[in-house]
Amino acid sequence: MKLCIVTHKIKKGDGQGRVNYEVAKEAIRRGHHLTLLASEIAPELEQNSKVNWIQIPVKGYPTEFIRNFLFAKKSADWLRQNRFGLDLVKVNGAITIAAADVNAVHFVHSSWLRSPVHISRIRRDAYGLYQWLFTAVNAYWEKQAFQKAKVVIAVSEKVAQELVNIGVPRATIRVIVNGVDLQEFAPGEVSRQKLGLPENVTLALFAGDIRTPRKNLDTVLQALVNVPDLHLAVVGNPEDSPFPQLAASLGLTERVHFVGYRRDIADIMRAVDLFVFPSRYEACTLVLLEALASGLPVITATATGGAELVTPECGIVLPDSDDIDALSAALLSLVKESSLMQQMGAAARTVAENHSWTTMAQTYVDLFEELIQHEEHSSHPHLSPSSGSITLPFGTASAN
Template sequence: MKLCIITPWVVKGNGQGRVNYEIAWEAIRRGYHVTLLASHVAPELQQNSQVNSVQFSVKKLPTELLNEIIFAWRSAQWLRQHRQEFDLVLANGAVTWAASDVNLVPFVHGAWLQSPLHISRGRRDVYGFYQWLYTVLNARWEKNAFLQAKVVVAVSHRVQQELVDIGIAKEAIEVIWCGVGLEEFFPGAGNRKKFGLPEDVPLALFIGDIRINRKNLDTVLHAMVDVPELHLAVVGILEGSPYPQLAEQLGLSDRVHFLDNPSGIVPELMRSVDIFVFPSRYEPFGLVVIEAMASGLPIVTAITTGASELISPECGVVLSDTEDRKGLAEALCQLASNPELRHRMGKAARSVAEDHSWQKMAQRYVDRFEELSKR
């Protein structure tokens, strides 16, 4: 089979890019030839004899929207000239203006536009208008791309329902959850001193964009007030974040420890804590959740996070309401005070994650590609 993958990123250090990276390697393992239409491709893929890398190096334009338009146009022009060379074309959302056989959907802009959390509803300025325009245009282009594809793959059942809500036929949609690197994220003893974190206390971890309210750190901090024995490590970009000040106002400065988005340390940091808390208000999947599961951590999240579909009562707590501070505090309190429960849940979480390795995820995709190509 000759496979063409269209996406700006085919690298490990990017969520959507990692999915495509693993799909490419699985196709290579099966002896297929892979052509990558991308801006950034991992060197090890470029050097593989089964890979043809067609890179569209888009110059950095003033906005991400313009960069994406140029990439969509150039990739479509190229594919129209070479489409007959491929058995199957995989695209990602509205990344190209050419039709694809399979469209991988990590995010539905049409659903995000309707969310009360959309940035344009909180900011009535030029940036807010830009975010509104960006989402409107992507929503239109995405829907057209989804309707043209033979199969649309959602990264969670939550995304599947969002696709149905914007008018995509349910029978055209399949769900393949994202994977996780089991060799990178695994249970073990970490080193809290390395991160300046307190020892001999129960410690929870929150990771996300803490400059916006979508990830819901505010509810976590308010819940922390009612769990006095628990400490919390927060990883995110501090510049422009209101949450250090909120933690101080709530009297939590001695128990909430902000780490300014240090890169490359998340796996070891996860091995250094006891609980992972992530009740995001809007999250199509949430790779960080399955990474925490692979690290052997009990999970506290919310039903609005796509990865919550993987969490049973044996390995974590899924809140039905992201604003339920009392319920969140109760879950954290129960885990903070019960090391045996944490161990049992963490072990169950790791077991679930082992069935969702990157390789197993990629195998599911390529199995589906083979079925389609036979037709």
């Protein structure tokens, strides 16, 4: 099979990039040939004889909007000239103007635009307006991209429902949840002292962007007031964050530990007792699976994509991200019963073991092979249409 993957980055250290990296590795393992349309790829992929990297440079342009549009246009130009040399084209969301066979959806901009914590509702300035325009254009664009794909992959059941809500037929949607590195993220013993964490206390972990309210650290801090025996480690860049001041105003300075952005998150997860992450909007955050793989009980919310993985045996899923009392009660129920935390942690690891990167990548490539096999028995030589266009809000760009 001659497979083409179109995305900005294909490498570790980037959520969407890591998914595509693992899919590429599995396709290579099975002997398939890859064309990668990307700005960056991992060195080991670049050096592989089965990989043809078509680099699409966009670095240096001033805004993400401009960089993304240039990538979309350049990738579509290449596909228009070379599509008939490929068996299947996989893209990610509204990443290219070209129509594709498979579109893997990691984020639904239409849903994000309606969120009460969208940046445009928090910042009434030029940056807020830019974020509104960025999201609105992507929402318009992605609807057409999803409709033109033969199969649309949702990274969680939440994303699948969001796709249905914007008119994507449920029959075209496959759910493939993101994966996790079961070796990197695993239960174990580490020194809290070496990590700069408090010893001899029950310690919860929150990890994510703490510059905006989207991840919902504010509700976690307010709930913590009602759980006096619990400490909280917060991983995330505190620069320009309002939450250190909020913690201080709530009298939590001694119990909330802002440890900054960290690359040793796997060790930190081994050092804490539970993970709390009732985000107000996520598609399928990797950190949730990483916590499960680390053997941590998880408290999250239905608005957090991937929450369907958290069973009653391994955690608690709150119906309302902003329910302070419910979150307080959930935290108290675990803090008061250390044996329950241990049982949930063991169950969490079991759940994660069904969602390794290898399992995820195999599911993707199985789907590609299934589509190709079906197409070989049909009258059409290619899955994608040989002509067509995706119309942008400010005009039409030819694709394929």
